Amino acid sequence: MLHIGLGRTASVAARLCQPKFPSVAPHWLRSDRFRGGHTLSARMSFLGKNVDTLKNMNSTTSKYAKWFVRIIHPKVIDYTFRSRSEVVNAQKFECLLVSQDEAQYMFGSVPFVFADREAAKKAFSRFIEDHVFEITTPAFDSKARPEYNGCPVKPVLLLSTPTTITKVPPANMEIFNYPAKGITVSIDITDLVRILKDSGSAKSLNKTFDFHRKFLGNTIVTPAEKKAGVRRRVSEATFVDENGSKVLVSVLGHCY
Numbered sequence: 001m002l003h004i005g006l007g008r009t010a011s012v013a014a015r016l017c018q019p020k021f022p023s024v025a026p027h028w029l030r031s032d033r034f035r036g037g038h039t040l041s042a043r044m045s046f047l048g049k050n051v052d053t054l055k056n057m058n059s060t061t062s063k064y065a066k067w068f069v070r071i072i073h074p075k076v077i078d079y080t081f082r083s084r085s086e087v088v089n090a091q092k093f094e095c096l097l098v099s100q101d102e103a104q105y106m107f108g109s110v111p112f113v114f115a116d117r118e119a120a121k122k123a124f125s126r127f128i129e130d131h132v133f134e135i136t137t138p139a140f141d142s143k144a145r146p147e148y149n150g151c152p153v154k155p156v157l158l159l160s161t162p163t164t165i166t167k168v169p170p171a172n173m174e175i176f177n178y179p180a181k182g183i184t185v186s187i188d189i190t191d192l193v194r195i196l197k198d199s200g201s202a203k204s205l206n207k208t209f210d211f212h213r214k215f216l217g218n219t220i221v222t223p224a225e226k227k228a229g230v231r232r233r234v235s236e237a238t239f240v241d242e243n244g245s246k247v248l249v250s251v252l253g254h255c256y
Helices: 040-045 118-126 187-200
Strands: 002-006 068-083 086-098 105-110 132-136 164-168 216-218 220-223 231-240 246-252
Touching: 068 105, 068 118, 086 118, 105 118, 187 246
Parallel strands: 002 246
Antiparallel strands: 068 086, 068 132, 086 105, 132 164, 216 231, 220 231, 231 246
16 A cells, blocks of 8 residues: 655645545546547637637736636635734635636635635635636736645636636526536546656655545544644545555645
């Protein structure tokens, strides 16, 4: 059984950072064998020449391009931080965004701001699962750290000003059906072993990525103390593939 450490210093899959691990794949998580559909050029012809792919979303293309994205797995994340002498109970909104290509997906976020402490809850009410939005003038979260981001498209899109966001009504069927209905996570345990072998060990791995397999269960959370005296929760999650190969993932911090 392969044993991998997962936490703030070595993260294997951003999708693991949820309160519970699904025993079966969510409806929005697909494997490569389900990919298909029309060609990119055929599907984009009715949208106009300025529609681009998620992997091309950047500060240059933001000046002229637009994107149609589907909301996947929206959630509000609670956390705390210290500001001066105050311990702030904060919330941020986070979701996955996918466009035409299931294998290209990214995080969308509404960070906590003191000026509007309800921003995350408002975003959760607006950005509903499976709804489609048009994105122009995209802006990105400058505080997001790519080393903790397993998405293939690393920038985190701000779902607030200055990003311009327009909801696509379901009645507009061509555009509403343009983004994929789910995402493709193509890395499995076999790929994971190959990546770790190429890197030398799990401890030296500095690349963050998503992988998918069936979740079997996790151990009871126990405290662990680091050298700096910071105590963090530790749990172990077990995953298995169709050949019976297993991987044991050590999950640190709030990712249990």
